[in-house]
Amino acid sequence: MVEARGLEKSYPTGGATVRALRGVDLAVRGGEMVAIMGPSGCGKTTLLNVLSGLDGFDAGEVLIGGEPISGMSDRRRTRFRAERMGFVFQTYNLIPVLSGAENVELPLLVAGAKPKDARRRALDALEMVGVPEQANKRPNEMSGGQQQRVTVARSLVNDPAIVWADEPTGALDSETSEEIVDLLVGLNRDRGQTFVLVTHDASVARRAHRTVRMRDGVIVDDAPNGAGDRDG
Numbered sequence: 001m002v003e004a005r006g007l008e009k010s011y012p013t014g015g016a017t018v019r020a021l022r023g024v025d026l027a028v029r030g031g032e033m034v035a036i037m038g039p040s041g042c043g044k045t046t047l048l049n050v051l052s053g054l055d056g057f058d059a060g061e062v063l064i065g066g067e068p069i070s071g072m073s074d075r076r077r078t079r080f081r082a083e084r085m086g087f088v089f090q091t092y093n094l095i096p097v098l099s100g101a102e103n104v105e106l107p108l109l110v111a112g113a114k115p116k117d118a119r120r121r122a123l124d125a126l127e128m129v130g131v132p133e134q135a136n137k138r139p140n141e142m143s144g145g146q147q148q149r150v151t152v153a154r155s156l157v158n159d160p161a162i163v164w165a166d167e168p169t170g171a172l173d174s175e176t177s178e179e180i181v182d183l184l185v186g187l188n189r190d191r192g193q194t195f196v197l198v199t200h201d202a203s204v205a206r207r208a209h210r211t212v213r214m215r216d217g218v219i220v221d222d223a224p225n226g227a228g229d230r231d232g
């Protein structure tokens with residue numbers, strides 16, 4: 001589904017260049033749930049941003065559905081991202097003046113959906129993640145866990161091939177964190193939703209099919225998790 005080959009990326013800073021990715025090879029298959037772990041600054045977020053086409057790279061290649069991303073025009077890449085990918089971040093990134101339903105339907109409206117269809121799909125997505133009652137509430141009236149569920153609904157509303165989650169539980173207490181991971185595991189298991197998630201939390205990572213460990217811009221380990229761990 002998504003594959004990186006020999007991926008390299010540096011950030012030019014004032015003096016020295018930071019080599020954030022130093023030759024990363026990684027393949028994510030459809031239906032997989034992959035966790036990425038590693039110490040702060042090892043390149044996890046950079047890898048996510050490059051794989052999802054949010055950011056460019058210096059060498060190597062990213063293939064999406066077998067197609068090199070470098071060959072896509074900016075417009076096509078942007079459209080591909082909007083139509084085929086979902087994103088969940090640590091901070092929920094909901095728009096404060098919009099209701100739950102309005103936040104979830106926004107990506108569809110931006111992509112040109114009819115308002116009535118967008119609303120129906122937003123309500124379905126909220127139902128799917130277990131918070132239909134948040135449809136008419138503003139983010140500041142929701143708990144952290146509820147906000148993150150709404151964010152997950154937003155990431156799924158366009159029926160994406162893959163959802164990228166950067167520390168989706170980073171801002172949550174351990175109990176709520178477990179609820180959100182249960183939700184993601186359930187969506188993966190029941191709907192075959194592909195997830196790639198960055199986490200610092202080993203108890204979150206072990207719920208994925210496999211854990212990829214990074215250090216200093218390279219992958220140092222990539223191994224399946226025990227089957228029993230997925231159940232939590």
Ligand SMILES: Nc1ncnc2c1ncn2[C@@H]1O[C@H](COP(=O)(O)OP(=O)(O)OP(=O)(O)O)[C@@H](O)[C@H]1O
Binds near residue numbers: 012019038
């Ligand atoms: N926009 C940028 N400009 C310059 N350097 C950057 C930029 N973004 C990241 N870096 C550097 O690239 C390296 C990798 O950063 P990245 O955010 O990918 O790491 P990370 O593993 O996600 O870290 P964390 O777990 O703390 O979020 C770090 O040394 C970081 O300081």
